[in-house]
Amino acid sequence: MPGIDGLGLCRMIRERGGDYVYFILISSNRVTKENRQLALESGVDDFLTKPVDADELGMRLHVAERILGLSAQVKQLETFIPICGYCKKIRNDRKYWQEIETFFSQHQGTKFSHGVCPDCYERELVPQLEKLGIDPAAARGGES
Ligand SMILES: [Zn+2]
Numbered sequence: 001m002p003g004i005d006g007l008g009l010c011r012m013i014r015e016r017g018g019d020y021v022y023f024i025l026i027s028s029n030r031v032t033k034e035n036r037q038l039a040l041e042s043g044v045d046d047f048l049t050k051p052v053d054a055d056e057l058g059m060r061l062h063v064a065e066r067i068l069g070l071s072a073q074v075k076q077l078e079t080f081i082p083i084c085g086y087c088k089k090i091r092n093d094r095k096y097w098q099e100i101e102t103f104f105s106q107h108q109g110t111k112f113s114h115g116v117c118p119d120c121y122e123r124e125l126v127p128q129l130e131k132l133g134i135d136p137a138a139a140r141g142g143e144s
Helices: 006-016 033-042 054-078 100-106 118-131
Strands: 024-027 046-049 080-084 111-115
Touching (some): 006 033, 024 054, 046 054, 054 080
């Protein structure tokens, strides 16, 4: 690419974010330890030396595919967040339930999975359980 080298391109793509791009740097065997370190810091994932062996490249691509699959899985999990079905409070990644406005001032691009926060559990579910003659402590499954 004119005006930009491989590491520059790598840094640019890392800074841009979005879907993970897996980089394998193919270089001559004269590359120094310092240059490899610089490449690593620029976001390179793996290294191969010229001449490239097709089997070796195939194996590295297989690993890359596995890592990209896991990366996509993590990203999907990150986009599902627990929301209380009653008051719509959201449980953040530190396990605190917070108001929806507060949560969205800190996060973007998320979807919901439903649950019940402790306040609503006490206010909404405990009376219903008691009405049904079920001990709320037992229904909670021993969770304190
Ligand atoms: Zn709630």
